[in-house]
Each structure stands twice: as C-alpha cells, then as structure tokens.
Amino acid sequence: MARAISAAENDPPVVQAFLREHSQRLGRARIVGITGPPGAGKSTLTGCLAAELVNRGFSLGLLLVDPSSPFTGGAILGDRLRLPDIAQHPQVFVRSMSSRGSMGGLSKATSDAVKLLDAFGMDFVLIETVGTGQAETDIVSVADSVIVVAVPGLGDDIQALKAGILEIADLFVVNKADREGAEKTERELLHMLKMQPSSSGWTIPVIRTVATKNEGIGELANKLLAHYEFLRESGLLLRQRVARAEQELKDLLRSRMMQEFERLMGPALYRDLAQEIVAGEQSLYDTADKLWQQFLVRITQKGGSASD
Amino acid sequence: MERKIRVLVAKPGLDGHDRGAKVIARALRDAGMEVIYTGLRQTPEQIVTAAIQEDVDAIGLSCLSGAHNHLFPRVVELLKEHNAEDILVFGGGVIPDADIPGLKAAGIKEIFTPGTSTQDVIAFLEAHVRR
Numbered sequence A: 001m002a003r004a005i006s007a008a009e010n011d012p013p014v015v016q017a018f019l020r021e022h023s024q025r026l027g028r029a030r031i032v033g034i035t036g037p038p039g040a041g042k043s044t045l046t047g048c049l050a051a052e053l054v055n056r057g058f059s060l061g062l063l064l065v066d067p068s069s070p071f072t073g074g075a076i077l078g079d080r081l082r083l084p085d086i087a088q089h090p091q092v093f094v095r096s097m098s099s100r101g102s103m104g105g106l107s108k109a110t111s112d113a114v115k116l117l118d119a120f121g122m123d124f125v126l127i128e129t130v131g132t133g134q135a136e137t138d139i140v141s142v143a144d145s146v147i148v149v150a151v152p153g154l155g156d157d158i159q160a161l162k163a164g165i166l167e168i169a170d171l172f173v174v175n176k177a178d179r180e181g182a183e184k185t186e187r188e189l190l191h192m193l194k195m196q197p198s199s200s201g202w203t204i205p206v207i208r209t210v211a212t213k214n215e216g217i218g219e220l221a222n223k224l225l226a227h228y229e230f231l232r233e234s235g236l237l238l239r240q241r242v243a244r245a246e247q248e249l250k251d252l253l254r255s256r257m258m259q260e261f262e263r264l265m266g267p268a269l270y271r272d273l274a275q276e277i278v279a280g281e282q283s284l285y286d287t288a289d290k291l292w293q294q295f296l297v298r299i300t301q302k303g304g305s306a307s308d
Numbered sequence B: 001m002e003r004k005i006r007v008l009v010a011k012p013g014l015d016g017h018d019r020g021a022k023v024i025a026r027a028l029r030d031a032g033m034e035v036i037y038t039g040l041r042q043t044p045e046q047i048v049t050a051a052i053q054e055d056v057d058a059i060g061l062s063c064l065s066g067a068h069n070h071l072f073p074r075v076v077e078l079l080k081e082h083n084a085e086d087i088l089v090f091g092g093g094v095i096p097d098a099d100i101p102g103l104k105a106a107g108i109k110e111i112f113t114p115g116t117s118t119q120d121v122i123a124f125l126e127a128h129v130r131r
C-alpha cells in the first residue's frame, strides 16, 4: 500500500493500471475531510477521531496533506507528530503528502491516494488539509463529509470564515473548548447556521471538543456516522459521487487534450508568441485564434495520436 | 512527475532537544526534499512503522542521550524484520568517534557529528538514495 501511494505521486500509469483492475472495489470507503485554520488542532483531533473509529471496529487510512514550498518543492510534513500511537494500530495506515505544486490545493496524487485506500478496503479515509486558499474548496470535491475545525476567540474572523467555510462544512467542531470563549464561538456559529440553513435538509451540528483530552470525540463520531446515513438515505451520496466522477472525467480529458495540443504544435510553443503579445505586436486573442487554426489543420492532417 | 527524495527525521530516546533535528529537516526541505518530521521520544518501533507507511528513502536519527548504540542498530534490525532494509539509515548527534565503527558495522550508513555542514548531509543523500 505504501508503495502504491508513492506510485500515485510519481508514476501515474502504474496507479491507473491498478485502479482499472480494481474499479469494482471502489466507492465503499467513507471519505472525510478535516480542515480549518493553521494550529486549530486538526491533527490532534484526527488522531482522536481515528482512535474512536478503530474502537468501533472500522479500518482507516489517514492522509495528512501539507503545503510544499513553492520555491524548492520541498516540504516538512509534521502532522504525523500528533498521532504516533494510532499509527501503530494494524487497522490504521497513515501517510503524509505535500500538495506538490497544486497551488496550495489538493493534488491529483491525493485523490488517487484516496482511491487506493478505498480499493485496499479501508472503511474510512480521513484527509487533513490546512484551511487556507484552494485546499479547503478542493476538499469538497474529494470528501463525502467535511469537518471544519474552528477554535474559540476567532472574534471577527468568524465573519471571514463565513464566506468560504460555511458552505463547505457538514459538521462544525469548536476545538480547544477548554479555552475561554468556546461557548461564544459555538453560539455565533449556531447563529450563522440559523441564518443560512443548509439546503439539503441536513442540520449542521456544532460540536465542542478538547482534542488534547479526547473530549467530545464520541459525539463527533456519532454525528459523522449520522451524516453518512443521511447522505445515503437522501440519495445525496450517489449524486455527489456522480458529480465528482463527471468532474474527474472532464479534468482528465482536459489535460489529455492539452497534452495532445502541445505534442502536435511542438515544444517551445508559447514563449516567442508571449513576447510578441507583451511587445504589442499581436493581440492575445488573435494569437490564440491562429494557434487554434493551426492545431485544427494539423490534427486533421495527422489524424491525431492514433496515426503514429 | 519528478521523483522527490523522502526522508523521515526522527528523534529516538528520552532527551528533550530536537533543535539539531529541526535544522536538518529545514535544510533538506530547502534542498527540495520531502521531510516527514515525527518529533521527540520516538520508539524504534514507531520510527520503523512510520518509515514503511511513508515509503521513505532514508531515515535520519538524531540522538543526544547517549543511547545511540542501542537505538540506532535496533532501527536497522526492525527494518530487516519488515523486509525494508533498502531504506537507508543515517545518524547524527553527540556521538563519540569510538562508537562510529560499531554503528557502521551495524548497518548505519553514515554518522554526522556536530560541526558537519548540512550541505554534507544533502550531498550524502543525493549520492546514496536509490533513484
């Protein structure tokens, strides 16, 4: 399994072959995203939730995604630090991943890793991502249930949270409830949720936890299981997964078309043209039109990649 | 996609300082590697489980407590038990010169003592990690 996930990161054809072979085994795992601001306690909470689910007899894979340095591509993946014990359990598999150049979002490798863990028969896949920028919206396109972790004392930040995060949360956690202001944060969240009830008919719960003391985790697990039941019974699970597959299909075809385009048109394609655009010799739109016409000619002449 | 070198940096033993380990972790990251940092007081069992699940190319062990003669070889031994001896193990920390031959004989590929530049560690990994 560990080697398979490395292949997801480095050698896509191997993974594609594997996933092709096991396509009937996919779609059984329940996929859970855990996101929230840096330092909110996501890793600690993920560890507690994992332990709770294991105690209830589930097997699980944990994917801990951290952003990588945009300059060197290197990364320090430190989330594992918070869950040394649960990682030893035979029913648990933990893997750290960097977001590898996907602009802070989740990479294709992450969604392939989710599929691999699913194919290997994991009951749950938990994905931790830090809730900044692209990753938090990407998580919706991968996960069945999204847990958003907030902490007390966000104050005005709650308002900022509202914009992006309210729409993606299926469950809210107020972690660090041992700190002052937990009730206030909980009240504010509940108030916001009342103003903007979810359209699906699911009542988004707000759960107070103290991850460092393992408090509130049982309730979180109950609500998580309840959400999955809700998704299944309402037919939403199927609809979400169909929408996800449609998106993946489009993404795949889009990147294939782009590859074919660049293959037919040759490398070093853009640089000179871009210089002309900047120098004002050509307009962006004319350049694109011209390239597109050339491409259409070449693809009809050569008949695309099938002919070579 | 380019294959990145993945390194687990761990601190077995009971001493409570991980400054050296963090310096190495940062240097490796800046050299474009992916570093899984597991922090203080790891048992050899935890380290080996993590290394296998994370499918790393190398494990860097840092130890200041003097227990390296026991802990480092134990990690190598456990890797063998799990058929993962292709993972390269290197060590650092306060290690007397007299101990180094013994550690190398036990399968630790290289020992970096205080004063080694992080460049040496990077060069070592780039040279020895299977590509």
Ligand SMILES: Nc1nc2c(ncn2[C@@H]2O[C@H](COP(=O)(O)OP(=O)(O)OP(=O)(O)O)[C@@H](O)[C@H]2O)c(=O)[nH]1
Binding pocket: A037, A038, A039, A040, A041, A042, A043, A044, A045, A079, A082, A130, A175, A176, A177, A178, A179, A209, A210, A211, A212, A213
């Ligand atoms: N007081 C208190 N501290 C907590 C709680 N949960 C986590 N912490 C502490 O908060 C700090 C950050 O915890 P992490 O679990 O690493 O948080 P994270 O959200 O995963 O952090 P990043 O992945 O770096 O964004 C650690 O020092 C934890 O011990 C809690 O319920 N109460």
Ligand SMILES: [Mg+2]
Binding pocket: A042, A043, A044, A078, A079, A128
């Ligand atoms: Mg974390």
